[in-house]
Amino acid sequence: MLHLRLAVLPAALLASSMVFAPITARATGDAPLPCVESSDPIVIAHRGASGYVPEHTLGGYALAIEMGVNYIEPDLVMTKDGVLVARHENDISGTTDVADHPEFASRKTTKTIDGNAIQGWFTEDFTLAELKTLRAKERLPQVRPTNERFNGDFTIPTFQEVLDLARGVNFRFQLEARAKGLTHRRCVGVYPETKHPTYFQSIGLPMEKLLVKTINRAAFFRETKKVFIQSFEVANLKTLRGLTDLPLIQLMDSSGAPYDFVANGDTRTYADLATPAGLAEIATYANGIGVNKSLIIPRVNNALGAPTTIIADAHAVGLDVHAWTFRAENTFLPADFQSSADPLEFGDLAGEITAFLDLGLDGFFTDQGDIGVRARDAFVK
Numbered sequence: 001m002l003h004l005r006l007a008v009l010p011a012a013l014l015a016s017s018m019v020f021a022p023i024t025a026r027a028t029g030d031a032p033l034p035c036v037e038s039s040d041p042i043v044i045a046h047r048g049a050s051g052y053v054p055e056h057t058l059g060g061y062a063l064a065i066e067m068g069v070n071y072i073e074p075d076l077v078m079t080k081d082g083v084l085v086a087r088h089e090n091d092i093s094g095t096t097d098v099a100d101h102p103e104f105a106s107r108k109t110t111k112t113i114d115g116n117a118i119q120g121w122f123t124e125d126f127t128l129a130e131l132k133t134l135r136a137k138e139r140l141p142q143v144r145p146t147n148e149r150f151n152g153d154f155t156i157p158t159f160q161e162v163l164d165l166a167r168g169v170n171f172r173f174q175l176e177a178r179a180k181g182l183t184h185r186r187c188v189g190v191y192p193e194t195k196h197p198t199y200f201q202s203i204g205l206p207m208e209k210l211l212v213k214t215i216n217r218a219a220f221f222r223e224t225k226k227v228f229i230q231s232f233e234v235a236n237l238k239t240l241r242g243l244t245d246l247p248l249i250q251l252m253d254s255s256g257a258p259y260d261f262v263a264n265g266d267t268r269t270y271a272d273l274a275t276p277a278g279l280a281e282i283a284t285y286a287n288g289i290g291v292n293k294s295l296i297i298p299r300v301n302n303a304l305g306a307p308t309t310i311i312a313d314a315h316a317v318g319l320d321v322h323a324w325t326f327r328a329e330n331t332f333l334p335a336d337f338q339s340s341a342d343p344l345e346f347g348d349l350a351g352e353i354t355a356f357l358d359l360g361l362d363g364f365f366t367d368q369g370d371i372g373v374r375a376r377d378a379f380v381k
Contacts, residue, residue, distance in 0.1 A: 033174050035187035035224055040380050042070040042363035043372040044191050046325050047088065051367035054138045054147055056086040056095070057154035058165055065169050067369040071191040071228065074162045078205040083128045084159035084214060088139060089113075090196060093120035096134040096156065104130075113199055114259040124205060131156050143329055143344060159192065159214055166190055167220050189226030190215075193251070197236035198260045208236065212243045228322075230290050233260040238285050247287040249322065254292040274310055280317045288320030288362070296323055296356060302335045304355060311360050324365035326353055326372060350375035 048060025049067060061072045074086035090113065092098055098121045107126070110119040123131065137151040138144055157165075170187050177185035194207050201207075211229065216222045230249040231237050237248050250273070257269040272278050274295055282289060291310065298305045314321045327333070331343035339347040349368060353375040356364065366372035 033177055033185040036184045041357055041361055041376055043369060043376055044071045044073055044363055044365045045069040045369045046073055046365040046367050048072060049369055051328060054136045054150055055088060057136050058157050058161060059154055061162060061165055064369040065188050068373040069369040071189045073191040074159060075193045075195050076159055077123045077195050078200050078207060079123055079126060079128045079131060081127045082205060084210060085123060085131060086157050086159060086162055087123060090123045091118050091120040092123060095136060095139050097137055098134050114196055115262060124203060143331060163190060163218050167218055170220055187224060187226050191228045193230045194236055197231060197233050198263055208239045208243060233258045235260045241285045249288045249290045250282045250286045251290045254294045276313045279314050279319060283317040283319050288322060289314055290322045290324060293323040299334055304334050304336060307359055320362040322363040323356055323361055326364055326366040328368045328371055354379055
């Protein structure tokens with residue numbers, strides 16, 4: 001069934017996004033049905049259904065929603081003319097066909113982003129109209145060669161287009177719930193990440209006010225608050241806390257430090273933020289943490305080791321804990337969940353997810369939303 005769905009995905013799902021985007025519940029005269037609320041762990045579609053379709057595309061987000069996820073995750077960067085668009089990085093060399101466009105050859109350059117010299121093409125050097133002439137392609141072709149059959153099918157979506165897609169699908173859920181005589185509906189939220197906010201502020205393209213303004217224009221998200229805003233930086237989240245009461249998530253990696261700390265000479269690292277004292281400080285401005293899963297269960301000889309106390313420590317100060325990233329291919333899985341020596345074959349992703357849910361995890365990011373939803377549902381039952 002999945003392969004059939006993928007075969008017709010570009011035309012069908014893009015069409016659905018265009019049909020539903022402009023429709024609102026108020027246009028029908030019906031009061032919006034409330035969302036079904038649950039304490040179950042949430043499943044977050046990491047950049048869409050990126051295990052099956054190139055990441056950060058409307059088709060990928062739409063497919064993930066059909067798989068039953070709770071949230072879709074767009075990484076956000078800025079265009080030259082100040083528009084938020086969904087890309088993994090502002091360097092679009094590996095996620096678009098920009099290298100095939102001779103008219104943009106002169107835009108290839110080297111920039112220092114968060115202390116790292118990177119050569120490529122960057123969103124902030126393109127207007128939105130120019131970016132829309134490009135097409136998305138698979139970022140990990142060596143791991144996901146079958147995803148390359150969708151290369152060229154999708155444009156770079158704006159954040160507004162992602163919100164419109166989600167709004168349209170949520171309206172569809174309302175129609176379906178009313179037809180069944182239900183009093184509540186399924187709702188899908190968005191989980192945007194601000195990428196390189198210190199860098200973008202340094203070049204005169206701050207993200208925070210625009211992000212909040214864009215979300216607040218959509219009544220569905222303004223009223224239901226089906227939004228998490230995440231960042232690897234700290235000052236960015238503190239600024240957002242002064243602009244919105246939407247839930248904020250402090251991202252933490254297993255090494256390194258927030259770039260705004262580095263830029264300002266603050267010697268603290270993510271390891272410092274992961275301590276009980278660090279988590280207590282995070283709780284003053286954020287609602288949860290989004291952590292590299294090795295901070296929860298470290299790997300020992302590429303197998304899962306003994307769990308840490310970070311979930312309990314975070315819960316003790318009122319923070320939710322979401323973990324990233326759960327991927328089905330053997331190359332990403334711990335050895336104890338691999339199915340074979342073939343790095344591209346799917347292993348026991350559900351088993352790995354369950355090991356983390358057993359520790360009290362509140363949510364997780366996954367590239368394979370269908371497997372994630374099944375694993376979560378089986379765990380809850």
